[in-house]
Structure formats: C-alpha cells, structure tokens
Amino acid sequence: MPEPLTPREVFLKLVHGVCDGRWEEVIELYAERTHVEHPFHPFAPPPMRSLEELRAHFGANAPPGAHTGHTLRRQPAGITVHETADPEVIVAEFRYEGIVVETGEPFTIPAIFVMRVRDGKIVESRDYLDHLRSAQARGQLGEVLDAVRQHHEPAHER
Numbered sequence: 001m002p003e004p005l006t007p008r009e010v011f012l013k014l015v016h017g018v019c020d021g022r023w024e025e026v027i028e029l030y031a032e033r034t035h036v037e038h039p040f041h042p043f044a045p046p047p048m049r050s051l052e053e054l055r056a057h058f059g060a061n062a063p064p065g066a067h068t069g070h071t072l073r074r075q076p077a078g079i080t081v082h083e084t085a086d087p088e089v090i091v092a093e094f095r096y097e098g099i100v101v102e103t104g105e106p107f108t109i110p111a112i113f114v115m116r117v118r119d120g121k122i123v124e125s126r127d128y129l130d131h132l133r134s135a136q137a138r139g140q141l142g143e144v145l146d147a148v149r150q151h152h153e154p155a156h157e158r
Contacts, residue, residue: 035049
C-alpha cells in the first residue's frame with residue numbers, strides 16, 4: 001500500500017486538478033467527512049461538509065460551456081507552501097493566472113488556502129480567494145455585485 005500523499009502534495013494536486021478541470025480527481029482528494037469554507041465569499045455560504053456538497057460546488061465549475069459567463073484557461077502560479085508546527089496543516093499562498101478564452105484578456109486571482117490533510121485526504125480547508133476578480137474574469141462581475149447588494153441590503157430597504 002503506497003504512503004498517503006503529504007499535505008503539500010494534496011494541495012498541488014488540488015490546484016492543478018482545478019485548473020485542468022479534473023473534477024472527479026479533485027473530489028477524491030477530500031475525506032468523506034470534511035469542512036470546506038470560503039470565508040471571504042460575498043454571500044457567506046455555509047461550509048461544505050460532504051462529498052455530495054463538493055460535487056455540487058465543483059459542478060458549477062465543470063466543463064467549458066456548462067456554466068454561464070466566460071471560459072477560463074488558468075494555471076496556479078507563485079506557489080509558496082508554508083508548513084506549520086502541526087504536520088497535518090499547511091498554509092498555501094498562490095494565484096490563479098490565465099486568460100479569458102472568449103476575449104483573450106489576462107486575469108490573476110490571488111488566493112490563500114489553509115488546509116488540514118489527514119491520511120492523504122483534505123479534512124478541513126479555509127479557502128481565501130478574491131471572488132470579485134474571479135467574477136470579473138468570468139464576465140459576471142455586474143451580476144455578482146447586484147446580487148451582493150441585494151444579499152446585504154437591510155430588510156427595510158427591500
């Protein structure tokens with residue numbers, strides 16, 4: 001039986017798998033019971049705690065043409081992985097860089113992931129990324145800003 005992947009190896013497989021659209025391989029990196037959250041997401045969605053919730057999440061990013069907006073060709077860049085005193089936990093700084101296929105426009109989306117990997121599987125991850133730059137690259141910034149305004153608008157103003 002092979003040794004489980006290290007947290008660094010899992011992270012690298014994750015970001016490269018996301019960029020390549022290998023969604024089933026990405027989902028296999030997570031434990032059956034996990035806790036994945038996006039603390040900077042403008043809508044503050046609840047954490048994802050199961051593989052089914054992760055499938056639904058990554059399904060929104062699945063094959064080109066399956067989502068509304070632009071198609072992104074991207075790769076992870078500027079990767080720095082910090083190991084911590086806890087051998088299960090890493091902090092990974094990086095950015096997604098690429099081009100918008102439809103327009104040829106370049107984009108950069110900075111990110112930091114704080115991950116706990118146990119026995120080669122992600123059991124916990126806090127993914128901090130620039131959701132507004134992501135929406136802009138996908139050609140959805142206006143829609144997202146309108147939705148953010150509605151989401152955060154006081155009830156008496158609705």
